[in-house]
Amino acid sequence: MADYTSLLRELPAVDRLLREPAIEEVSKPLPRSLVVQAVQEIIDSYRQYISEHRADQSALDKLSLKPESLAREAAMLADKKAAMNIKPLINATGVVIHTNLGRAPLPSAAIEALKAVAGNYNNLEFNLQNGRRGSRQDHLEDIICELTGSEAAIVLNNNAAAVFLALNELAAGRDVVVSRGQLVEIGGSFRIPEIMAASGARLIEVGTTNKTYLRDYESAVTENSAAFLKVHTSNYQMVGFTAEVETEELADLAHKHNLVMIEDLGSGVLLDLEKYKLPFEPKVQDSISAGADLITFSGDKMLGGPQAGIIVGRKDLIRYIRTNQLARTLRIDKFTVAALEATLRLYYDEDKAISEIPVWRMLTADAGYLKNRAENLASRFSAIFGADNVKVIPGISRVGGGALPNAELPTSIVSVALDASFGPPETFTEKLRNGNPPIILRLQQNCLLFDPRTIFENQEDRLIETVLFCTNYFRNE
């Protein structure tokens, strides 16, 4: 019977464990400091366990402090420490633009452009024609203008930055009129009232939560008014007894009073969604032709590119924004320039945009194709879980990313019922989440739901292997 003080004495020292074969093995490829840290942590965790269980003799009796086994644990921990923290994963949720999962996966053209620029010198701010200093915006502005019909454009770190800088430049110390129905929060840290306060603009709320009329805006105009701001209520929808003012009417009213009309479109769609049987969503081009002076939108939502905030609109206003002292703090880097330029170029050919931008390929995926993929996956899962536990059922995928909150994209889902041998379903999904690669999915009662819409075809083999690996873990417990 080992008492607690003798167990503490028995704990191997760091140097002792470092001489174990398992540790010498991982020390070859891994940085020494990580290995030492892992060994130290394993020893510490045993020391703590022993102290905490000093009154629990049966727990102490079960403890094995063999150097080989501690070394094996430390080696596993060292491997884990040496692995990348951010990594690719499999999104089986069916949410196409998933902010927590990195939003839009990039098209190959953007990845190639990134790779080409990343390890080389490049003309980020160098004009090759005249050999003088250039602007990083020059690579993007003409393309954005051609695609949207705008006369000028600037690209910043994200859409929050775009809204912030536009307000700061054009309305700091002055009033900006916003409908009470549009004082939204997007993703926790972006709230219209807060971003306005930070920009120095004063928020003047008009209308009510459900109804705001043109006359509400008009009666709020004073000497101190600078702009009307219209915000796309991306992530929620009002139904029932509601009224909002259209962009065109609001722009006309703004111009009548010499004010600027700013529209935060959120997602920023360049293609006609209805053509692809998706719910209507205003295009950036529509807001330009409706007369909005400045329009802001994200690069990594429905545009399908890298994180960025794009402002399009009047040349004079965009010139002011460019020279704002804060523009540099919000500027994009060479990676964004490269990835965004390559993504935008795909839009010159609409068919290419649809087939090569993953977000669009997923949004427009055909029902028959999704069903086929689901059935194919189901037959592979049947071999693991038994055919009785695997079904293909109709389901709904979501656009996500605070876009088209009510859009229901019909899909085919593979539903896998977990029997009791796998323990609580949450334990199983936790194992999948920690798989290599991690698998993120929805759970409904005891069923794992896999939506093929957001699973890339070339991930299917790894998906099956990883699920099999997790089931083996539980079966061998």
Ligand SMILES: *Cc1c(COP(=O)(O)O)cnc(C)c1O
């Ligand atoms: C998503 C969104 C934002 C924030 O955009 P980011 O690119 O995430 O900074 C702002 N406004 C609206 C309406 C949005 O939908």
